[in-house]
Amino acid sequence: MAEVREYSPGTPCWAELATPDLEASRAFYSELFGWAAYTISTDRFGDYEILALGDIQGPMVGGITELADESERPSWTCYFAVDDVDATVEAARSAGGQVYMEGTDMGDTGRTAMLAGPEGAEFSLWQAYEMAGAEAAGxxxxxxxxxxxxxxxxxxxxxxxxxxxxxxxxxxxxxxxxxxxxxxxxxxxxxxxxxxxxxxxxxxxxxxxxxxxxxxxxxxxxxxxxxxxxxxxxxxxxxxxxxxxxxxxxxxxxxxxxx
Missing domain, CATH: 3.10.180.10 (2,3-Dihydroxybiphenyl 1,2-Dioxygenase, domain 1)
Known part of the structure; x- marks a missing residue:
């Protein structure tokens, strides 16, 4: 297993599942991929579930959240590493992309934004502070x-x-x-x-x-x-x-x- 400590700008670095049923999704991916899930809490953003490989002491490989309401569709969101979230948001806007969430700090872990390409394919950006992204590959x-x-x-x-x-x-x-x-x-x-x-x-x-x-x-x-x-x-x-x-x-x- 390759341990990953940093990601070059423009490379995929994280994946996050939005699901209508946290418990059912945890059970499914635990059986399929051997993932374990645990919760981290922040004052500003509340609880966030981390998916780890093997057990809760294993490397982080992704995240999982519950859908905010029935209007959202279940999906996996791919994150891409960038040096500057806000500059990339502006570049995307000028290139004809859609901005669903402006640059936002996620505590001490990093800064993120949610965008969509010209046809509406959603993706997110990640500017690392203390967390680079997924910790394992290969x-x-x-x-x-x-x-x-x-x-x-x-x-x-x-x-x-x-x-x-x-x-x-x-x-x-x-x-x-x-x-x-x-x-x-x-x-x-x-x-x-x-x-x-x-x-x-x-x-x-x-x-x-x-x-x-x-x-x-x-x-x-x-x-x-x-x-x-x-x-x-x-x-x-x-x-x-x-x-x-x-x-x-x-x-x-x-x-x-x-x-």
Whole structure:
């Protein structure tokens, strides 16, 4: 397991689940990924649940919150590290993005903001103070990739290049255009074009991928635990992956990475 102490600006650093049922989500992800959950409390923002790998003494791998009301949809939010939240918010606004939450300090841990790209795919920023983000990588149960699914990929390319400096490397895979976004010469995340095979009602969205030792076995286990498999396990050039919605309705993917 690789211990992670810092994240370069423009790289994914955290994932947070918003769920209608905290207890049910804790049980599902404990069984699927071996996560434990514990609560931290702050005077200003109240309680926040941390997801840790293995047990509550293990490395932090994500967070979990309860939906504020029934108008919100269950979802995983991907966070990206930045040096300056407020400057990135302004860059996103000028590039045609939407600002859902301005830069806000989260106590001594860091500063965050919530944005959406041109088609409404939500994501968050993280400027680290005392907490860099997820503390582990490279083992099952950790986030190993994040991906944007959208229809207007040209607009997305311009938007994310302006705010994060990502450079696209696009190819055709399985008859679908797929883009690896590179930062300083290495891939940091991806984008898939939502073509005719996607349901018309599906909105653009970011989706986290979590590493598993055996994609097929994990997909079967997730189904037994109440998840819905949207794309069954299949081989890609990144590894074997499947896409699913958890019992609460949040989208995620599981991936057995290639060596």
């Amino acid at each position: 083992v099952p149960g950790t986030m190993c990739w994040v991906e944007l699914a959208c229809r207007d990929t040209e607009k997305a390319l311009r938007f994310y290049n302006k705010i994060f400096g990502w450079e696209p490397v696009t190819r055709i895979y399985d008859h679908t255009a797929y883009t690896d976004w590179h930062l300083r010469g290495r891939p940091v995340c991806g984008m898939i074009h939502m073509g005719d095979r996607w349901p018309a009602h599906y909105p653009a969205h970011w989706i986290p991928h979590f590493a598993v030792a055996d994609c097929d076995a994990s997909a079967a286990k997730a189904t037994a635990l109440g998840a819905h498999i949207q794309l069954p396990p299949r081989d890609t050039d990144r590894g074997r992956f499947a896409m699913l919605t958890d019992p609460g309705g949040a989208r995620l993917a599981i991936l057995t990475p290639k060596e």
